[in-house]
Amino acid sequence: MSSPKRRIGLLLVLAYVIAACAIQDPREAERYRWWSGLGPVLPHDDFPADCRLCHVGEKWHTLNEDFTFDHERETGVKLVGAHARAQCLRCHNDRGPVEVFQAQGCVGCHEDVHQGQLGSSCSSCHDEHTWHARGQIERHALTRFPLAGAHASTSCARCHPGAYIGRFTHADTECVTCHRDDLESAINPPHIGLGWVDNCDRCHMPTRWEQGRLR
Secondary structure: OHHHHHHHHHHHHHHHHHHHHOOOOHHHHHHHEEEEEOOOOOOOOOOOHHHOOOEEEEEEEEEOOOOOOHHHHHHHOOOOOHHHOOOHHHOOOOOOOHHHHOOOOOHHHHOOOOOOOOOOOHHHHOOOOOOOOOHHHHHHOOOOOOOOOOOHOOOOOHOHHHHHHHHOOOOOOOOHHHHHHHHHEOOOOOOOOOOOOOOHHHOEOOEOOOOOOOO
């Protein structure tokens, strides 16, 4: 059993960590000797000797407002888009050498919300400027169900329920899977009575269900 003093010490440390992580304004982090929400600053052993590059002389926990750093020239790694706007400590912090995570590619820093379902090449859908996916209609054309007409403007989640959290499980491509209500309400002529329950594209276009015609 730990002593009361030890338990109190552990509680104080826990409160310190919780308070530090809860801070949203980096300027408030000075009182905790912590950078807002990003953990303690990493050792500076291999940093430039001129501390004034980053720090205000009177306060070591305050960075220069006009701080600039040519990342490509100094490190050989060019920062593009959102990476160029990110805080340094998003990559350079106490979790370890940034090279270790850079070698893992995107997943070294970004959680794979797709859980490996879409492969490891994030750049096939995303770029470095925004995480919003692009070119999905064109990519869908390479699947067994190219999107055309109304399908192209339909929310992904209508067919892939997990789309809102990045889970794109395979969807059934049979028309009746999504349009059963339309089939059951089609009484002029009575589709079910006539056995018209599949091959909907014989009469219908993917633009609208009304005014079907034989093709």
